[in-house]
Amino acid sequence: MxxxxxxxxxxxxxxAEPYIFPEMNRLMNDYVSQHLGIGVDEADALRLHYWQRYGTTLSGLLHHHDHIDPEHFLAETHRFADLPRQLxxxxxxxxxxxxxxxxxxxxxxxxxxxxxxxxxxxxxxxxxxxxxxxxxxxxxxxxxxxxxxxxxxxxxxxxxxxxxxxxxxxxxxxxxxxxxxxxxxxxxxxxxxxxxxxxxxxxxxxxxxxxxxxxxxx
CATH class of the missing domain: 3.40.50.1000 (HAD superfamily/HAD-like)
Structure with a gap:
């Protein structure tokens, strides 16, 4: 077979480089900044660190911050106003x-x-x-x-x-x-x-x- x-x-x-990843990174930075109470620049560095160490930003957040709701994170960081046009x-x-x-x-x-x-x-x-x-x-x-x-x-x-x-x-x-x-x-x-x-x-x-x-x- x-x-x-x-x-x-x-x-x-x-x-995903032209439109999807830049917007996704921005959404993740905003989420991390808001839910961890840190600045956007610090959130950006933390997001990248977690992605490199754990495979995804979410995995790092769940490992170190037990108040994070994974489904909420996934929904909020993958919201695109017009996804089909960005593909x-x-x-x-x-x-x-x-x-x-x-x-x-x-x-x-x-x-x-x-x-x-x-x-x-x-x-x-x-x-x-x-x-x-x-x-x-x-x-x-x-x-x-x-x-x-x-x-x-x-x-x-x-x-x-x-x-x-x-x-x-x-x-x-x-x-x-x-x-x-x-x-x-x-x-x-x-x-x-x-x-x-x-x-x-x-x-x-x-x-x-x-x-x-x-x-x-x-």
């Missing part, structure tokens, strides 16, 4: 997904409502057989191995038949450990111990997958 394709969302299916799909996104036989699962550290809205805005929601967002990992974000195991269990996946596509090299390490094939999609991407394929453009994936035999029933 064909592979199961596991895709990240931001900076994998769409380019910039990766070149050839729809054609790329159409050329990859097999199941497709979205695996993201973003909240579920945001993930579903983005998939719909990109016009590719119908291509996906499931979504694992931060809530479905019980707030255990990538690269926490627990989230990957939840993914495999929920969709009854054999990791040896999965290909994971990510813009974050660090998030590929647990996938590789579990036996998945890995694709690093980034301008600086290069092959290495946890990276089977390094891509600079998403629309190059079908051709490379074909050369690797990932498109065949075997």
């Amino acid at each position: 064909p592979k199961t394709w596991i895709f990240d969302l931001d900076n994998t299916l769409h380019d 910039r799909p990766m070149r050839g996104l729809r054609a790329t997904l159409a050329r990859l036989p097999g199941r497709k699962i979205l695996f993201t550290n973003a909240p579920l409502a945001y993930a579903v809205t983005v998939l719909r805005g990109l016009g590719v929601a119908y291509r996906f057989d499931g979504v694992i967002a931060i809530q479905q990992t019980r707030l255990r974000p990538k690269p926490d191995l627990a989230g990957y195991r939840r993914l495999l269990q929920r969709y009854r996946l054999d990791p040896r038949r999965c290909v994971m596509v990510e813009d974050s090299r660090g998030n590929l390490a647990p996938a590789r450990r579990l036996g998945m094939a890995t694709v690093w999609l980034a301008r600086r991407a290069r092959r290495g111990p946890v990276v089977d394929v390094a891509l600079h453009r998403l629309d190059a994936l079908p051709a490379i997958a074909g050369r690797r035999g990932w498109l065949h029933n075997k």
Whole structure:
């Protein structure tokens, strides 16, 4: 049977750098400033520190500030006035997904409502057989191995038949450990111990997958 394709969302299916990430960072800074009673500059530094150390800002907040409501944080920091207009799909996104036989699962550290809205805005929601967002990992974000195991269990996946596509090299390490094939999609991407394929453009994936035999029933 064909592979199961596991895709990240931001900076994998769409380019989040021009509009989405700057606005999301601003919303998070405002939230942290308001709920921790600190200045916006200090909140910005803390947000970045928590993201680098724990994988997400929310994980750091929950670890150090037990009064934070995770659902409230996720809702307030992913409010976009006109999200569909801010989306910039990766070149050839729809054609790329159409050329990859097999199941497709979205695996993201973003909240579920945001993930579903983005998939719909990109016009590719119908291509996906499931979504694992931060809530479905019980707030255990990538690269926490627990989230990957939840993914495999929920969709009854054999990791040896999965290909994971990510813009974050660090998030590929647990996938590789579990036996998945890995694709690093980034301008600086290069092959290495946890990276089977390094891509600079998403629309190059079908051709490379074909050369690797990932498109065949075997």
